[in-house]
Amino acid sequence: MFTISKNNDKTVNPQKPMIPIGIIANFLELSPKTLRFYEKNKLLIPAKTLKKRKLYSLNDLEKGKVIKYLSIELGVNIAGIKIIFCLLTQLRKTEPEKHIEYINKLVQESESS
Numbered sequence: 001m002f003t004i005s006k007n008n009d010k011t012v013n014p015q016k017p018m019i020p021i022g023i024i025a026n027f028l029e030l031s032p033k034t035l036r037f038y039e040k041n042k043l044l045i046p047a048k049t050l051k052k053r054k055l056y057s058l059n060d061l062e063k064g065k066v067i068k069y070l071s072i073e074l075g076v077n078i079a080g081i082k083i084i085f086c087l088l089t090q091l092r093k094t095e096p097e098k099h100i101e102y103i104n105k106l107v108q109e110s111e112s113s
Contacts, residue, residue: 017047017055024056028064041078043067
């Protein structure tokens with residue numbers, strides 16, 4: 001999570017859309033066309049102003065970094081990235097202790113085999 005301190009102890013809301021597509025494209029070293037492709041495939045959806053300007057948040061920037069890593073570095077296709085994000089969302093909703101218990105159970109079963 002980002003918190004950028006300024007005068008009067010104000011912080012930047014990481015969910016607030018405020019960064020135009022060109023700036024995000026520069027940060028991610030991607031073209032605006034690639035970002036529009038991600039938007040079309042519902043991976044990275046910007047907010048739109050009344051004048052239809054696309055704005056991204058700091059959270060969108062972080063998500064864009066993950067998408068870029070998965071697609072370019074690991075070669076994961078769009079469908080795979082969607083599945084990964086879906087799984088991550090589901091994991092956040094469940095209790096981590098249950099995952100640890102399940103993994104320990106799998107380890108015990110594999111050791112006894």
